[in-house]
Structure formats: C-alpha cells, structure tokens
Amino acid sequence: MRKSILKIIVAAFVAFFLTGPVALAKILAIKGGTVHTLGKKGILSKAIILIENGKIKAVGQNVTIPNGAEVIDAAGKTIVPGFMHSSSRLGLSEISLTKDSNEHNAKKTPFTAAFDVRYGLKSNSVVIADNRRHGLTHAITQPSLADSVFYGSGAVISLTGGADMYVGKGPMVASFAKTLNRNVAWATMRLILDQVRYYDQNRSDIMEGEGPGDFLLTTFNMDALVPVIKGRQKLVLTVDSEDNLRQAIALKRDYGLDLILNSAVEAWKVADELAAAEIPVIINPQENLPEKFGKLAATFRNAAMLDTAGVQFAISPGGMAANHNAFMVNHMAGLAVAHGLSWERALEAITISPARIFGIDKFFGSIEKGKIANIALWDGDPLEVTSNTVHVIVNGVNHPLVSRRTLLRDRYLNLNKKPYAYH
Amino acid sequence: MFRIDKAMVVATIFWAAAALITATAIAAEDAPKDRQPFVEINKNPYPSTYEPYPSVTTVINNATVLTGAGEQLEGASVLMENGKIVAVGSELEIPYGTLVIDGTGKWVTPGIIDVHSHLGVYASPHHQSLSDGNEATSPVTADVWAEHSIWPQDPGFSRAIAGGVTTLQILPGSANLIGGRSATVKNVPSRTREGMKFPGAPYGLKMACGENPKRVYGKKGGPSTRMANMAGYRKAWIKARDYKGKWDSYTRKYQAGEDVSAPSQDLELDTLMGVLNGEILIHNHCYRADEMVSMINMAHEFNYKISTFHHAVESYKIADILAKEKVCSAMWSDWWGFKLEAFDGVDENIPMVASAKACAIVHSDDPNGIQRLNQEAAKAWADGRKVGLNFTRGEAFTWLALNPAKALGIADKTGSLEVGKMADVVIWSGDPFSVYSLAEKVFIDGALLYDRADPDTYWQGDFELGQNARGAHQ
Numbered sequence: 088m089r090k091s092i093l094k095i096i097v098a099a100f101v102a103f104f105l106t107g108p109v110a111l112a113k114i115l116a117i118k119g120g121t122v123h124t125l126g127k128k129g130i131l132s133k134a135i136i137l138i139e140n141g142k143i144k145a146v147g148q149n150v151t152i153p154n155g156a157e158v159i160d161a162a163g164k165t166i167v168p169g170f171m172h173s174s175s176r177l178g179l180s181e182i183s184l185t186k187d188s189n190e191h192n193a194k195k196t197p198f199t200a201a202f203d204v205r206y207g208l209k210s211n212s213v214v215i216a217d218n219r220r221h222g223l224t225h226a227i228t229q230p231s232l233a234d235s236v237f238y239g240s241g242a243v244i245s246l247t248g249g250a251d252m253y254v255g256k257g258p259m260v261a262s263f264a265k266t267l268n269r270n271v272a273w274a275t276m277r278l279i280l281d282q283v284r285y286y287d288q289n290r291s292d293i294m295e296g297e298g299p300g301d302f303l304l305t306t307f308n309m310d311a312l313v314p315v316i317k318g319r320q321k322l323v324l325t326v327d328s329e330d331n332l333r334q335a336i337a338l339k340r341d342y343g344l345d346l347i348l349n350s351a352v353e354a355w356k357v358a359d360e361l362a363a364a365e366i367p368v369i370i371n372p373q374e375n376l377p378e379k380f381g382k383l384a385a386t387f388r389n390a391a392m393l394d395t396a397g398v399q400f401a402i403s404p405g406g407m408a409a410n411h412n413a414f415m416v417n418h419m420a421g422l423a424v425a426h427g428l429s430w431e432r433a434l435e436a437i438t439i440s441p442a443r444i445f446g447i448d449k450f451f452g453s454i455e456k457g458k459i460a461n462i463a464l465w466d467g468d469p470l471e472v473t474s475n476t477v478h479v480i481v482n483g484v485n486h487p488l489v490s491r492r493t494l495l496r497d498r499y500l501n502l503n504k505k506p507y508a509y510h
Numbered sequence: 511m512f513r514i515d516k517a518m519v520v521a522t523i524f525w526a527a528a529a530l531i532t533a534t535a536i537a538a539e540d541a542p543k544d545r546q547p548f549v550e551i552n553k554n555p556y557p558s559t560y561e562p563y564p565s566v567t568t569v570i571n572n573a574t575v576l577t578g579a580g581e582q583l584e585g586a587s588v589l590m591e592n593g594k595i596v597a598v599g600s601e602l603e604i605p606y607g608t609l610v611i612d613g614t615g616k617w618v619t620p621g622i623i624d625v626h627s628h629l630g631v632y633a634s635p636h637h638q639s640l641s642d643g644n645e646a647t648s649p650v651t652a653d654v655w656a657e658h659s660i661w662p663q664d665p666g667f668s669r670a671i672a673g674g675v676t677t678l679q680i681l682p683g684s685a686n687l688i689g690g691r692s693a694t695v696k697n698v699p700s701r702t703r704e705g706m707k708f709p710g711a712p713y714g715l716k717m718a719c720g721e722n723p724k725r726v727y728g729k730k731g732g733p734s735t736r737m738a739n740m741a742g743y744r745k746a747w748i749k750a751r752d753y754k755g756k757w758d759s760y761t762r763k764y765q766a767g768e769d770v771s772a773p774s775q776d777l778e779l780d781t782l783m784g785v786l787n788g789e790i791l792i793h794n795h796c797y798r799a800d801e802m803v804s805m806i807n808m809a810h811e812f813n814y815k816i817s818t819f820h821h822a823v824e825s826y827k828i829a830d831i832l833a834k835e836k837v838c839s840a841m842w843s844d845w846w847g848f849k850l851e852a853f854d855g856v857d858e859n860i861p862m863v864a865s866a867k868a869c870a871i872v873h874s875d876d877p878n879g880i881q882r883l884n885q886e887a888a889k890a891w892a893d894g895r896k897v898g899l900n901f902t903r904g905e906a907f908t909w910l911a912l913n914p915a916k917a918l919g920i921a922d923k924t925g926s927l928e929v930g931k932m933a934d935v936v937i938w939s940g941d942p943f944s945v946y947s948l949a950e951k952v953f954i955d956g957a958l959l960y961d962r963a964d965p966d967t968y969w970q971g972d973f974e975l976g977q978n979a980r981g982a983h984q
Contacts, residue, residue: 383974422882424946
C-alpha cells in the first residue's frame, strides 16, 4: 500500500503542478512563534519555515528568508502540523439527511469491497472549507455502509477545496452491522478472505468456469480484496468489545493482514495483546457510556491506558464529528489529556501518529523538510477549547479563514449596516 | 440583562395556590346542599418525593468563584448550610464545626443545568427496549409525560454528574408536533422517577418545528409540509381553548352556586390547557429563524408564552426579536449541517444571542455532550471574543446555570450561588472554560454527591453492577 500510495501521490502532484495555480514558484515563510515540528527537531522557538511548491522547503532557526517571499509573522503563535481525521466522511456528504449530497453509502448496490469513494468526492465543499479554517488539513474519508462486512476503499484527501484534494487510495473499510450475530460476522469475514485467497490463486480456472460457483462476494468485489489479503492495502475494521478485539488479533495472525482497528472502545482491556500484535487503533476519547453490550467497559482513560501499554493509536471522533464537526479532533485530544494522556502524545495522536498508521508519514503529519505543507498557526494551545487558528496552510496555500458559516455570521453581525441580503 | 418572567412566577406559585383557591371559593358560596361534588383535575398526581441527601455545613475557602449571576470573585468562600447557600464572599463568619475545603487554585460555580436531555428516556444501552422518548404514533401526543419513560438506572446520570450537572430537563423526542410533557429532575441516584423530580418545578411541554414531524408523518397521513405543521399546532390550540373554556365556565358556574356537571377529562387537553393557563412552559425544538417567528406569532394568537427554543441554530438571525419577546434559546456551541434546517449553524450563535440581550443557554441533547457543557460554553465564549463579543467568564457562565434555571421556571431556587438558593455547587480543578479542568466535587442541596477523589462517592446503577468497576468510565 505504501508504494501504491506513493506512486499515486507523485502522479497527483505532477498533475497538480502541470495544471494548478501559477504562483507556485512563490515562497511562503512563517517567521517566529513556537513550532511543534512533531519531527526530529522537536519544538523550535523563533524558527523559520519556508514553503515552496506546496512542500516544506526548510525548517529551522538558521534559515534565511529569501527576497520576495510572502512572510507570515507568527510571533506569539503556536505552530503545529495540520490536524488529520482518521475516519471521516469529508467530501462525501454536504448535509447528512439529504438524498443528493451523500456519496458514502453503497447499500442496495452491487458494490461492497469494490466500492471506492474516490469518484464521488466533492472538492468545493462547504464542509471541507469550514473544517479547514478550524485547523484540519487532511483526512481519511471512507464509506459508511454496504451490503457486506466489507464497505469498500476510502481515500486519503487533503482539504484543499480544489481538484487536487484526492491524494491517494485509502484503506479497505470493514464493519459488522449492529444486529449481526458475532459468530456469523467472523465466519463471514474469514470465509470471504479464504475465498479471495483461493480466487486469487485459481483465477484463470475460475474465469473459465472450473471453480466453485458459490463465492460470498462477486468476482469484482473479490478483486478489490486481493491487495488486502496480500497485505498491500490496509484494512480498517471497526470493533469494540474485548472479545471482538481478540478475534481481530487472531484474524491478523491467521491472514497476515495489515490491520488497523477502529473505535476499539474496550481496547484498554487487551492493550498488551494489541501492542504485542503491533495493531494500531483509532479511538474516540469521548466514549464512556455502555451504549451497547460491546461497549460496556467504555472509559475516558482508553487513550491513556493504550499509551502506557505501548499501543500505537490515533484520536478521531465519530458521529457528528466525522464530517461537519471533524475539526473536533483537537477537542477530543484535549479530553484525553484531561483523563491522563500526555499533551505531547495527544498532539501526536492527531498529527504524526495517524500519518504513520496509514502509511502516509512521508507526506503528512510533521513539519519537516520535504513534507506537504499542511500547517496551522494557533493563537494558543491548539488542544484547548478556547484557542483558534490564525492561519491554515494546505498544500502550501495560505487559505483565508472563511467559510459559508463565517459569511453567515458576518452578515448577521452587521445587520444594522445593511439589510441582511445585501451583505 | 436578565428577565423576571411573569408566566414562570405564576407557574411556580400555582401549585401551592391552586387547591387553596378552589377550596375557599366553594366554601364561600351559598350552594344547594345536594348538588354534585366539585370536580377538580389533580394537576400533580405524581408528586416529587425527592429529599436532599444528608449534608454537613461546608465552606469552600479561597477559590475563584463564578457566582452564576455574572460575577467572578477571587479568593472567595462559599458557605453551605442545611442544603442552602448561606454566604458567598470573603471573610465570612464560619460556624463552629464547619467542614472546611481548601479551594486554593480551584474554581467554584453553580451546578450546571441542562435544559435538553433525553437521559432516562433514551438510556444506555441503546436498545429498542429502552427507546422510550418518542411516541411517534400520532403528531400530537400532548397526553404523554416523559417522566413515565424515565429509567432512573440510566448509566448516563452518573456520567453527567462527573461533568458537573446537577439539574436537567428530560424531554420527549422531536418526532411530534406536540410531543408531551417534560420533567425537570435533580441529578441524584434514585430508585424511582419521583425521587428525582425537582420539587416545585413546573412541567414543560415539548413541541417541534420543521423537518422531524414532516419526516416522521409525511407518509403516515401528515403533516408532510411546514404549513401543515402550523395547521396541526393551531388545531390543537383551538381544541385546548375550547376545553379551557368549558372548565372555566364549569368552575365559574359551580362557584356561583349552580349544580353543573364537570366536563369529561382529556389528558391531552389537560396539558395544553396548562400551557394556556401559564402553568406549563413551552420548550420548542425549532432550528430556523422564520419558523421560530411563526411559533411566536402563534403563541400570541392563542395567548400563551414560549419559554425556550431548543437547538435554535438560527437564533442569531433574529436575536433582537427573541430579546423583545423574552424567549430563551438553548443551543449547541458548534453543531451544524446534519440536516438542511441545521445548515446555517454558526460557531458564534450563543454569544450573538447573548449580545442582543436575549436569553442564551448551552444545551446538550446528547449523553456525551452533557458531560462537558462547560467546554461547549467555552468554545462559544472564545468564538464570540474573536469577533468582538467580549463576555467575561462570569457572564458566560449564566448560559450554563442561571439562564437554564429561568427557562425551567426554577431560577428562584437554583442556578446561581446566591444566598437562600439550593446549594447546587461544583468545585472544578481549574478554570471551567478549559478542556483540562474536571469537576472534582459536586454538591446537590449541600450534599456531596460526587467526589473525584473518593471512590465511595462514585455511583453505579443496577445495570452496570457486576459488569464494570465503579467509576471505571472516568
């Protein structure tokens, strides 16, 4: 997966630079402030960051700003990598309860594993623009449902607001319907993987009609799972209970999958086993209610206890905060700090950790030379609920902090100046 | 900046006065001896049996105190005795034997009041068996009472107290035009619903605008449009007006000495009549500005009062009108876009409403959000400051306790650290407008019902017993 993503990213960038905005040669410099690089240079004060052609050209205290560069004065600001959401619906839904702005659900179609969200992405999305102004700069966006345990492939996106938002193919996404008996669920999952393996090894015979004809998935859906069984595409599986988490650990062992577990509300109960199996998890730190029988042991301290056990994890809220309020990743990271996680680790959990988990840390997750320039400047602690962004840079572009929502706000803040519709 | 609402005052004194008025009126008349007995609708058939938990006289010293009435006091003390606030300030006279809590570095506030919760009626775990919040079988179900769905064992209550919530209003859902009565409860462990009910709190009535009734009933006989929503409410109020007329006429005639038969009792119309009589407060789920104004006009048409618009994501568009009409808005800090009528939500809604001197409230409508209402207020507060709406922390805290108390008609009893009020008090580890601060101690009527440092005070409902360690969720 790493290689295929790399190729796609390179291709995407070549395409972007051949066709994209012209002012590319211009250098953007961020001067001063405290830079949390999330890289080898650690925390730098009064540093300079140079950005050129959408990438970080230099970071350090001894960097010289070239003549003609556009300079952002960051004195007194906190500079961090743009935040990442690891399980979003961004670009796939403008308004949840509308029929014509939702592109994430493959239910009642022939597509399950072969569903791929890349074709339905909306670039000029008001949801993306609003999340960007809050400091979110890139994400995994993914399918929500299909008529199988496999929902299809997600995408890595950058919150550019333009045609260059698609960065590369994301993970395969799988989940068990709420009502699915767990025995049926795991048998289905294993049987499909067995069948895909068999199908992959005997494809020509099967195509000639010489194999069994009763596969659970159609051949085109099995084709989409071949990279998964070969460990070349990551599989994100949503599971919560300690027993399901143990089954997932066994699944990885038995099939050699590159597995990521999502939600993982009871992960703290099997933290050592997850660490030993080197399975990363994506968690939502606000989960502390026994919403269902698989979540009885939900606790605010999940993140802190996973960290203590050495499990690699990312923080990524779900529900409302998977799309319109996806920017709440920092609030949720702060919540984890309030319940025992270190501040540093919480910041990592929404920047470099998810980039590593999804194998895109060559491009995202830290402020280091050569990485895509996704950077946010904050007026205070970026995990604090009272802090706000002052600049957000995506793919090297310093975006104005404007969205449809700020325009609405401004229109009604100034009602006494003009009738509302003339702003 | 705050209003005293006549309707709510009337509502609060009504309970005490109702029986007395009727009794004296009858006695005074020179009535025929053998006429039918006077029929009176029992307005409180499921009375609160709440009793404050035992408390000791307690003083919290040298803390930063947000009084809830707008001020921030430094190095101040709060003295609680017999379940009441007896003094707030510096250099208090402390009775001998008072339990002293060192508040150095801590912040003290009134208990948070959530005006919009479904705890108990949509309890955890989320199963059909516990899904008791929407009687989505008819668009007008003014006859149902949320308190008859509340499961006191909902594990959500024990989470909410760790977030500093001491009082909450539990509402029916928003499927219906008129969804039924709400109940205001104290957030205490209780075997019974009645044991949680806030003594003397008036009932609320849930109404809903917009998309939800349309969506639920569009293919089940309607309403399927917003205009039919309005027609549905108006038809209900017309019936209620007639019903009230019958009862008023009956009472008048009986008191004049006539031998008259009482009208037959109708549960649905009892509740609507309660609104027209000013005893029951309207809590109206409504997102869009235009619909809120229609609802206000309808309230004028039928001569009742709307306490609060809930969700109210477009209140910022009509904040001046809401201020003039004295209607509160209960809002999220930043939720938006999950449906078209929520598409225009802005992060500054709450401070913009407050800035117009309308009554602003932070609400949750969510079992997770209820645990961090202080943080939601903090986001709204900071977003307001960013655009020049410079409220102090003290002012912003009114969105969490005093304004909700006004919306529920209980501001004379709780909602601020004022002498004589219930000692519903939270000690925070630090500034409550920070994500890192936690509620450390929560007092309800002066009783220490939650102490983060003392596992003996972690409550656990029956459902979780034997499945989880007590307090493991925090």
